[in-house]
Amino acid sequence: MKNLDLDILRKKLDDRLTSTEEEKINLWLESSADNREYFKRMKSYHEKPLEDLSLESVPNTTDLFMKRLNRKSRISIYHKVLQYAAVIVLPLMIGAGLWWYTNAQMEQQLAEQTRIIEQEENNSTVLITSTGKTYELESGIEQAVVEDEGVKIRKYLRAGLKYEKPEVKNQKIAYNTLRTSNRNDYQVELSDGTVVYLNCNSELRYPISFGEGDRRVELRGEAFFDVTKTGKRFTVEVNDMEVEVLGTRFNVMAYDDENSIQTTLVSGKVKVAVNENGIRKSLTLKPGDQASWCHENGTLESKIVNTDLYTSWIDGYFRFENQRLEDVMRNIARWYDVRVFYQNPELKDKRLTGKLHKVDDFKVISSMIEKISGIEIDKNKKAVVISMRK
Amino acid sequence: MIAEERLLSKKIAERDKNAFRLLFETYHAQLFRFAETYVCSPDLAEDIVQEVFIKLWENSHIKISRSLRSYLFLMVKNACIDHLRSVKLEDKKKLKLAEAQIISESVGVNLDSEVSLKIKRAIDELPDQCKEVYRMSVYSGLKHAEIADELDISVNAVKVQVYRAKKLLKKKLYSLKELLVLFSHLFKRV
CATH class of the missing domain: 1.10.10.10 (Winged helix-like DNA-binding domain superfamily/Winged helix DNA-binding domain)
Known part of the structure; x- marks a missing residue:
């Protein structure tokens, strides 16, 4: 089909079409939903009074844009990061008493592990729609990726995905799943305006438009929620735990390799509820509280934390404060999709404090950690070996 | 005006973020309204404008022969025309x-x-x-x-x-x- 002259659409809006033009337009409208959508937008734009199109009324997005730019260019910031490396506080020392694996043993173990890991190479964020279709979400200018059950899903360049509120309420609730892999985080705005930042190697399942009842989503991995107040309850299901809110900002971290699920509340109010062998336990959090649910021990506790430490990942940082090396590395390993091996188990208990940019190159991060910790990090394909500096 | 822009252009080539911020602030509204006329959507217009600025920042070593302003409008125009093409439209009479x-x-x-x-x-x-x-x-x-x-x-x-x-x-x-x-x-x- 040949491209249609835009001017014909304008004539249609002015109701001055000839019959051959009418035919052309109908053909164009029938040929795709995107075309119809464009015509609808053009119509409402055309009806806008000129006063609404003044330059003064354009929203100022400078701050937002600069924030995105900073995130985007964190690789180029790398040199600056090195200058600031001195800011990173020195860790505690560890005692002596090392023992070594024999090199042969170690290498064999690594070879086996890396072979397994290399098989699962998958490097992109995918969206799985209610019909089971899978879309890869790479960057680039694109819009209106998919239309699922009458709900428009749009992909915004920097903002991620956005679900538009449907004009007609759907009877059926259809679900989409967003899945990130390593080195990828992604942002999605749900149909009620709630924004979810999904960290790497995580999965979020959500209705493409919320029905009349409560709002419910399912999470695996880690996500930060900025929930829009609508008067309806918003519930995040994570394994055997639920977080209930009305409108608030909080982070849920529930990676499989962590032994507890951590819910960190930034603002508002949330209720964390667990179901342990039929007995329901719950905790209500205040801003600054963090709840930990350890399924193994059956403990649900809360403590006051510095929430920045647990939410800085959405701004592109790894942050840690007096944390064990093993915990820090687990976080980093997820992002870079590597496996970490310790030559000496005592190394795992070294304490680190610092703030690192999630630069694309693992080498950069590892050299920073080497600098502050007195350890040596060697990477061979996807295996990372941590040893005492010689 | 032109001298000012030349200075801005030089600063941006040196990757001065404050200069870049100023450039964004100066032309954002105009570029936004320009793109919006084509794509008829504020969200899309914002995306197109931001993408153009990000491209400019990433390729700030590129020598721009004419003015920065013309360059920005040209980039936005091209992105808008691409969008029209995606819905099988052409602005034949401009x-x-x-x-x-x-x-x-x-x-x-x-x-x-x-x-x-x-x-x-x-x-x-x-x-x-x-x-x-x-x-x-x-x-x-x-x-x-x-x-x-x-x-x-x-x-x-x-x-x-x-x-x-x-x-x-x-x-x-x-x-x-x-x-x-x-x-x-x-x-x-x-």
């Missing part, structure tokens, strides 16, 4: 281009000499004060307050005149349309 330039008050940007000429002629036919205010605003790039000062009228009066000019120009160019179509056919056949 009326959208004319409209986008009028709405965004970017008439002075050299995007298409044919369209510029048409707009210039249409401006010539505007009522006197309207014409003067509009020219000062879009060609000389003066702020509303500066024009008010210069002509000794209120800022509101300047706004009203700019608005009136836009409205008249839009109407004029569209009523000229049938005529323009005729001409372009004649030219093609020759």
Whole structure:
């Protein structure tokens, strides 16, 4: 089909079409939903009074844009990061008493592990729609990726995905799943305006438009929620735990390799509820509280934390404060999709404090950690070996 | 103005973020209205504008021969045309281009000499004060307050005149349309 002259659409809006033009337009409208959508937008734009199109009324997005730019260019910031490396506080020392694996043993173990890991190479964020279709979400200018059950899903360049509120309420609730892999985080705005930042190697399942009842989503991995107040309850299901809110900002971290699920509340109010062998336990959090649910021990506790430490990942940082090396590395390993091996188990208990940019190159991060910790990090394909500096 | 832009351009090549911020702040509104005229969606327009700036930042080593301003408008225009193509549309008579330039008050940007000429002629036919205010605003790039000062009228009066000019120009160019179509056919056949 040949491209249609835009001017014909304008004539249609002015109701001055000839019959051959009418035919052309109908053909164009029938040929795709995107075309119809464009015509609808053009119509409402055309009806806008000129006063609404003044330059003064354009929203100022400078701050937002600069924030995105900073995130985007964190690789180029790398040199600056090195200058600031001195800011990173020195860790505690560890005692002596090392023992070594024999090199042969170690290498064999690594070879086996890396072979397994290399098989699962998958490097992109995918969206799985209610019909089971899978879309890869790479960057680039694109819009209106998919239309699922009458709900428009749009992909915004920097903002991620956005679900538009449907004009007609759907009877059926259809679900989409967003899945990130390593080195990828992604942002999605749900149909009620709630924004979810999904960290790497995580999965979020959500209705493409919320029905009349409560709002419910399912999470695996880690996500930060900025929930829009609508008067309806918003519930995040994570394994055997639920977080209930009305409108608030909080982070849920529930990676499989962590032994507890951590819910960190930034603002508002949330209720964390667990179901342990039929007995329901719950905790209500205040801003600054963090709840930990350890399924193994059956403990649900809360403590006051510095929430920045647990939410800085959405701004592109790894942050840690007096944390064990093993915990820090687990976080980093997820992002870079590597496996970490310790030559000496005592190394795992070294304490680190610092703030690192999630630069694309693992080498950069590892050299920073080497600098502050007195350890040596060697990477061979996807295996990372941590040893005492010689 | 030009010296200022040259300095800005140099700073940006040196990856000065404050300079880049200033550039964004200066042209964002115009570029946004320009893109919006084409894509008819504020969200999409914002995306296109931001993407153009990000590209510029990532390729800030590229030498820009003409002005930064022209470059930005050209990039946004191209992205808009790409979008139109994705919905099987083409701005054959460049009326959208004319409209986008009028709405965004970017008439002075050299995007298409044919369209510029048409707009210039249409401006010539505007009522006197309207014409003067509009020219000062879009060609000389003066702020509303500066024009008010210069002509000794209120800022509101300047706004009203700019608005009136836009409205008249839009109407004029569209009523000229049938005529323009005729001409372009004649030219093609020759």
